[in-house]
Amino acid sequence: MKRSKTLVVCAMLGGSIMFSSCIGSFGLWNNLKDWNQGVSNKFVNELIFVAFHIVPVYEIAYLADVLVLNSIEFWSGSNPTASIGEVKEVKGENGEYLVKTNTDGYTITKKGEEKSVDLVYNKDNNTWNAVADGQSFELVKMNEDGTATVSMQNGTSMTVTPDAQGVAAVRVAAGSSVFFAAR
Incomplete structure (x- = not known):
């Protein structure tokens, strides 16, 4: 188990160095974070924040941005999660x-x-x-x-x-x- 975690961390660090020329806007993760900040008071926001880390919502959104959405944004020139009309x-x-x-x-x-x-x-x-x-x-x-x-x-x-x-x-x-x- 520990070996597979180490392998994943090494792969992510290696990938971040190799593909560092395209950071991207992380639209999905930022939209999720902005939604959480606008839900209610700081105590409810903290509960949602902790819950979204226990059930890996933030991690999945971040991974989707890194692997898919930022790549689409890089190659197409447009952000697929842009809030048109906002x-x-x-x-x-x-x-x-x-x-x-x-x-x-x-x-x-x-x-x-x-x-x-x-x-x-x-x-x-x-x-x-x-x-x-x-x-x-x-x-x-x-x-x-x-x-x-x-x-x-x-x-x-x-x-x-x-x-x-x-x-x-x-x-x-x-x-x-x-x-x-x-x-």
Whole structure:
């Protein structure tokens, strides 16, 4: 029994090292955790938490994410457990916003206002576009070499790496912490 547990742990550690390039969003496990946190008070949440470890619900959800769902997300580019239609409140520099998850992106609306901006992912062109008032503007194009071409407010574009250094370069070029404004 002890030998088989050791073998399983070694296999999992070896797999985590070999396949570490795709972490995934762990949507199933996170949805389960979020559900538990929203059930009731902290005592009921703790009881559910302990029960879900005794009956291995959390472990099965985590394993399903690791072996199946994150692989699907990696190869297809979409999260099979994404909560389409879900609306979250986000606090920004200029107020509170409502962000709705769509099948191809997000709809962002400033709280208390009617106007919205859609961020739409075009799978064929591998681009993120802003759509407002019937007009579409390409924001970012993901390139085959792993870089991203970012469209700037002044009509120019720059190619950066999608990491903190690339984000900083875009912020410096834009002249502020705001990435994009309507052209």
